[in-house]
Amino acid sequence: MSGRVTIKDIASSLGVSVSTVGRALSGQDRISARTRRQILDEADRLGYVANSAARVMRAGHSNLIGLVIPEIENDANAAIARCVAESCAARGYQMVLFISSDDRDRELANIRALAEMRCAGAIVTLGPSPHRETIRLLSSMPVVQIMRHTSKLISDSITMDDRNGIAQAVRHLAELGHKRIGFVGGSDKLSTGVNRIVGFDAGLVGEGLVRDDALVITGPVRASFARKATEQLLNSENPPTAIVAAAVRLTIGVLETVNKFGLKVPDDISIIGYTDPLWLRGWGPGITTISIPVHEAGIAAASLLIQRIQDKGKKRAVASVYTPNLIVRNSTTVPRPHDRFLNRLG
Amino acid sequence: MSGRVTIKDIASSLGVSVSTVGRALSGQDRISARTRRQILDEADRLGYVANSAARVMRAGHSNLIGLVIPEIENDANAAIARCVAESCAARGYQMVLFISSDDRDRELANIRALAEMRCAGAIVTLGPSPHRETIRLLSSMPVVQIMRHTSKLISDSITMDDRNGIAQAVRHLAELGHKRIGFVGGSDKLSTGVNRIVGFDAGLVGEGLVRDDALVITGPVRASFARKATEQLLNSENPPTAIVAAAVRLTIGVLETVNKFGLKVPDDISIIGYTDPLWLRGWGPGITTISIPVHEAGIAAASLLIQRIQDKGKKRAVASVYTPNLIVRNSTTVPRPHDRFLNRLG
DNA sequence: CTGAAAGCGCTAACAG
DNA sequence: CTGTTAGCGCTTTCAG
Numbered sequence: 001m002s003g004r005v006t007i008k009d010i011a012s013s014l015g016v017s018v019s020t021v022g023r024a025l026s027g028q029d030r031i032s033a034r035t036r037r038q039i040l041d042e043a044d045r046l047g048y049v050a051n052s053a054a055r056v057m058r059a060g061h062s063n064l065i066g067l068v069i070p071e072i073e074n075d076a077n078a079a080i081a082r083c084v085a086e087s088c089a090a091r092g093y094q095m096v097l098f099i100s101s102d103d104r105d106r107e108l109a110n111i112r113a114l115a116e117m118r119c120a121g122a123i124v125t126l127g128p129s130p131h132r133e134t135i136r137l138l139s140s141m142p143v144v145q146i147m148r149h150t151s152k153l154i155s156d157s158i159t160m161d162d163r164n165g166i167a168q169a170v171r172h173l174a175e176l177g178h179k180r181i182g183f184v185g186g187s188d189k190l191s192t193g194v195n196r197i198v199g200f201d202a203g204l205v206g207e208g209l210v211r212d213d214a215l216v217i218t219g220p221v222r223a224s225f226a227r228k229a230t231e232q233l234l235n236s237e238n239p240p241t242a243i244v245a246a247a248v249r250l251t252i253g254v255l256e257t258v259n260k261f262g263l264k265v266p267d268d269i270s271i272i273g274y275t276d277p278l279w280l281r282g283w284g285p286g287i288t289t290i291s292i293p294v295h296e297a298g299i300a301a302a303s304l305l306i307q308r309i310q311d312k313g314k315k316r317a318v319a320s321v322y323t324p325n326l327i328v329r330n331s332t333t334v335p336r337p338h339d340r341f342l343n344r345l346g
Numbered sequence: 347m348s349g350r351v352t353i354k355d356i357a358s359s360l361g362v363s364v365s366t367v368g369r370a371l372s373g374q375d376r377i378s379a380r381t382r383r384q385i386l387d388e389a390d391r392l393g394y395v396a397n398s399a400a401r402v403m404r405a406g407h408s409n410l411i412g413l414v415i416p417e418i419e420n421d422a423n424a425a426i427a428r429c430v431a432e433s434c435a436a437r438g439y440q441m442v443l444f445i446s447s448d449d450r451d452r453e454l455a456n457i458r459a460l461a462e463m464r465c466a467g468a469i470v471t472l473g474p475s476p477h478r479e480t481i482r483l484l485s486s487m488p489v490v491q492i493m494r495h496t497s498k499l500i501s502d503s504i505t506m507d508d509r510n511g512i513a514q515a516v517r518h519l520a521e522l523g524h525k526r527i528g529f530v531g532g533s534d535k536l537s538t539g540v541n542r543i544v545g546f547d548a549g550l551v552g553e554g555l556v557r558d559d560a561l562v563i564t565g566p567v568r569a570s571f572a573r574k575a576t577e578q579l580l581n582s583e584n585p586p587t588a589i590v591a592a593a594v595r596l597t598i599g600v601l602e603t604v605n606k607f608g609l610k611v612p613d614d615i616s617i618i619g620y621t622d623p624l625w626l627r628g629w630g631p632g633i634t635t636i637s638i639p640v641h642e643a644g645i646a647a648a649s650l651l652i653q654r655i656q657d658k659g660k661k662r663a664v665a666s667v668y669t670p671n672l673i674v675r676n677s678t679t680v681p682r683p684h685d686r687f688l689n690r691l692g
Numbered sequence: 693c694t695g696a697a698a699g700c701g702c703t704a705a706c707a708g
Numbered sequence: 709c710t711g712t713t714a715g716c717g718c719t720t721t722c723a724g
Contacts, residue, residue: 006717017695022719030693049483052462053402054717057700062399073424081418085445089452094459097443099431106435113440116398137395223624249624256628278569278595279625282602352701363711368703376709400701403716 005048014042025050056118065093065305066114066122069147070102075248075277076294077125080146083298084123091306093120102127108134115141121305126150128189142308146301148191149319156308157319158301162192163199165290165324166246169272170203172288172326173242177334178270179209182240184229184250186221193218196246196274215240226253234261239345241335242270248277255283261345268344270332286329293322351394360388371396402464411439411651412460412468415493416448421594421623422640423471426492429644430469437652439466448473454480461487467651472496474535488654492647494537495665502654503665504647508538509545511636511670512592515618516549518634518672519588523680524616525555528586530575530596532567539564542592542620561586572599580607585691587681588616594623601629607691612679614690622673632675639668 007021014021016035023029024039056062065088069077081097088095096119098110108131114122121142126134135153145157173181183200186193197218204211214236217229226245230253233240243258245251251273255265263269265284273280276291300320336344353367360367362381369375370385402408411434415423427443434441442465444456454477460468467488472480481499491503519527529546532539543564550557560582563575572591576599579586589604591597597619601611609615611630619626622637646666682690 008717018717019696019719020694022717023694026719032693035693047482049458049461051403051464051717052459053399053408053464054700055719056399057397057403057702057717058719060700072418072427073421075419078419078424081443082445082447086447089455094444097427099428101428101432109435112395113398115395118397118399136393140393223628252625252628259628259630277625279598279623279629282569282598282605283625283629284605354701364701365703365712366710368701369710372703378709381709397701400716401703403701403718404703406716 005043005046006051007048010039010042010046010048013046014038061118061120063093064096064114064117064119065302066096066098066110066117066119066124068098068100068107068110068114068122068124068126070100070125070127072097072099076147076275076292079294080298080301083295084302087299087302088306091302093306100127104129104131104134107131108137111137121309123301123305126153142305144301144305144308146297150191154317156304156317158297158304159191159319159321160292160297161321161323162195163202165274165292166196166199166244167203167206168324168326169244169274169290170200170209171207172328173244173270173272173332174203174207174209176242176270176332178240178242179335180212180215180238180240180242181209182215182233182243183217183246184226184233184243184254185216185218185246186250188218193246200244200246212238214238221247221249223249223253223256226250227257230254230257231261234258234263234345239342240269241338242272242332244272244274246274248273248275250274251280251287251289255287263344265331266333268336270335272332276327281329285331288329288332289327290324291327292324297322351389351392352397353394356385356388356392356394359392360384407464407466409439410460410463410465411441411648412444412456412463412465412470413441414444414446414453414456414460414468414470414472416446416471416473418443418445422493422621422638425640426644426647429641430648433645433648434652437648439652446473450475450477450480453477454483457483467655469647469651472499488651490647490651490654492643496537500663502650502663504643504650505537505665505667506638506643507667507669508541509548511620511638512542512545512590513549513552514670514672515590515620515636516546516555517553518674519590519616519618519678520549520553520555522588522616522678524586524588525681526558526561526584526586526588527555528579528589529562529564529592530572530579530589530600531562531564531592532596534564539592546590546592558584560584567593567595569595569599569602572596573603576600576603580604580609580691585688586615587684588618588678590618590620592620594619594621596620597626597633597635601633609690611677614682616678616681618678627675629677631677634675634678635673636670637673638670643668 011018011021023031024036085095100107111134115137123144125147143155149157149159188194219225245254273287273289276289280287353364357364357367369377370382431441446453457480461483469490471493489501495503495505534540565571591600619633619635622635626633
């Protein structure tokens with residue numbers, strides 16, 4: 001265990017005091033260059049490894065920044081994690097990642113661990129109904145909410161304008177001439193889920209289209225759900241000529257099922273996805289999608305948080321909303337005449 | 347800052363000693379149920395949040411388990427992260443994730459942070475040439491290497507038998523009748539990269555096929571590289587009738603390019619991927635691939651590490667190697683007669 | 693420029 | 709069952 005060497009060991013080994021060693025180790029203080037060199041060398045020789053617990057205890061806070069997200073197996077969240085990690089590292093902070101699995105108990109445990117570590121701040125994507133205690137703990141530290149926003153917690157936030165994003169998708173399809181547009185979306189318990197469906201309706205209204213409830217299906221954000229939903233859509237009396245999938249996982253299920261039905265994209269049916277993982281660009285003809293600026297969001301969240309940590313003056317919370325972006329590829333085109341479409345499906 | 351309440355505050359507020367409070371807070375010790383209740387309630391009322399730094403300092407080690415991986419934007423690593431996080435949480439440990447970006451300096455910084463936190467242990471995927479200091483630090487803590495293995499560090503390890511995996515892919519194609527099999531692989535600086543190409547050669551030999559160097563291209567594990575490599579393959583004098591892509595990112599690039607050339611999978615060309623992300627199953631006809639047991643690996647790594655942490659007796663390091671699994675879907679079939687294939691390409 | 697000493701919050705050994 | 713006390717390793721006054 002070489003990790004057991006302390007500044008005391010270095011001090012006695014060199015015949016100096018612990019405070020001198022401390023000064024040498026922790027940046028530029030009143031100390032002669034020569035003693036510093038000596039001390040640094042000796043520390044190296046002994047295999048000294050600082051004890052951050054002692055430092056934290058003394059300072060009252062650590063240089064850890066917590067990132068709490070519901071899942072990591074998801075291109076957007078993974079990108080955010082990387083960007084936050086990089087931004088933190090560049091500013092002398094260390095990101096620690098927690099995966100809450102959208103489970104409120106685990107979420108609380110994660111936030112509690114963060115609070116116990118006396119972390120400098122946290123970037124969080126909270127679940128649908130966080131424990132009161134979760135909110136209380138977060139209220140006592142600098143926080144930035146990312147991707148989702150709950151008004152139960154007053155803090156800065158960085159979210160996507162999903163309403164606008166989905167509305168753009170609908171507009172794009174409407175402009176191509178689609179009138180029967182299907183929607184496969186996530187649960188409406190999350191702010192993101194709600195916004196996406198609201199955006200869908202808004203998009204329809206904006207284009208003078210009427211919503212057909214049979215064409216709108218929401219459920220858990222899983223490929224298996226999307227497969228079922230798409231089957232239902234395609235088997236219905238009067239199926240849609242285009243489908244908007246409101247999440248990556250759902251996009252996968254929709255594409256898979258459309259394939260299974262032998263439908264060609266975009267000739268037989270137009271498909272539009274949400275967010276832009278690497279593989280969407282090369283799937284079949286290339287999938288048209290709404291991309292969201294996850295990298296910018298991650299970087300901004302970290303900057304914002306670090307600014308909050310360092311600024312003592314507590315200004316008002318600011319909510320930044322990023323606008324998604326339509327990326328037109330080749331999975332959307334004008335609708336096939338309806339009788340021929342039904343024929344193709346039958 | 348409600349986080350500033352200490353056991354001392356609770357003690358004085360209740361007129362008991364700090365050790366009584368300590369006992370009440372930290373599990374079952376000699377203490378009356380009534381005082382415990384009182385103390386717990388008071389702690390709650392005051393908004394007490396334990397100070398893990400103080401605990402770590404006292405204990406000499408934390409309950410943190412570090413996971414250091416080169417990247418997280420990758421289905422396999424993301425799955426590992428989740429599984430490790432869950433396994434740790436279930437056993438009372440807390441995972442902290444670091445992303446090294448395959449940069450040896452960052453990797454060292456990550457490991458150093460872990461050492462300074464006095465973490466209980468670490469699960470690591472090291473880069474191609476770690477700093478000597480990285481190895482030194484890791485040598486002083488319980489470690490499990492995952493996915494990649496370097497013999498510079500003596501520790502338990504959990505890796506995939508990539509040789510076998512790729513060889514299975516080759517065998518599958520050879521059995522279908524393919525003789526000209528292309529290979530798009532990652533850099534040969536990593537143990538994984540090397541093993542995959544060795545497996546390719548072994549697979550060819552096992553099937554009595556000869557390697558054509560023009561058909562084997564390796565480079566950075568990026569879709570852009572795979573696109574270029576595939577173009578080169580398809581434009582060559584005598585192109586392959588099947589391609590093995592030795593990583594997800596490469597699979598994406600290969601599929602995209604094959605598409606771009608107007609080739610149909612599997613009629614015009616057979617494609618086989620490596621690892622099994624969600625979207626591969628529904629891509630076009632469904633992509634045949636070699637799946638690797640990442641969930642098992644993540645869970646095993648965590649169990650193994652925790653066992654090492656708790657067992658004082660240091661047994662010999664054990665290297666577990668997991669065998670990949672061929673999943674046959676519809677991107678592989680018998681080769682099209684070669685003249686007609688060239689025709690189709692031309 | 694350097695040393696001595698106090699104390700961050702908690703636990704555990706010892707004494708009642 | 710409860711209280712007293714001594715550190716864990718480090719930083720930071722305050723003296724020299």
